[in-house]
Amino acid sequence: MEIKDVVYSRNVVEFVTVAKEFCAFLEGCEKHTAKSFVGACNKVLPLLYYKATLLPETEPVYDENNEQFVTESDYSSVENKVEYLLGQHNQYVEVNDPRVDELTGLYTASIAEYMADIYQDLKNFVLRYQVGNTYVMNDALWECTNNFKDFWGIRLANLIRAFHILAHQNIDLDNIKHPDESEGSERDTSDWFVTRRQQDMDHNELM
16 A cells, blocks of 8 residues: 555544644643533543544654654643643552552542643644655654554553542542642641542442
């Protein structure tokens, strides 16, 4: 199959569309409430994962690395917006991760950081794809597919789990404690997402 046929194939074009919408969604996520943001993520994240699994295999044309469009400021902007939106529910307990603490068996991850990681790869991919050069588009596709397998795919899968819990396990998303509003005061963490997951795990171990 010729490179042009690969980069303009139906599965690639549909993935580009979903990736572009995902990036735009994160860039404007400050317009959402925590509840509407969680609801939207429960729909778009599984779709994004599914579309990524349909991407065709290809090989790079150029030896040099692809151009990076996303700046540190862009990354931080997305991370800060998501962190502010979710407040105390941004941190969650990760599972099946090699970084788990040897004593507790737990690793606490940041939803905002994972979202920004995925955003960075997808935004770079979309902007390279829009260049219109089939060789550049091909290499962007190759890099995106490999990064999905090795890096952001597992983050996306973990986020699907995290947002499922936020949406369906009676988490109070109407009472968000923003980080900048909690400085200098003692925090009550009894209703925090990560605290509740820790309590559930401790309870199950005692059963």
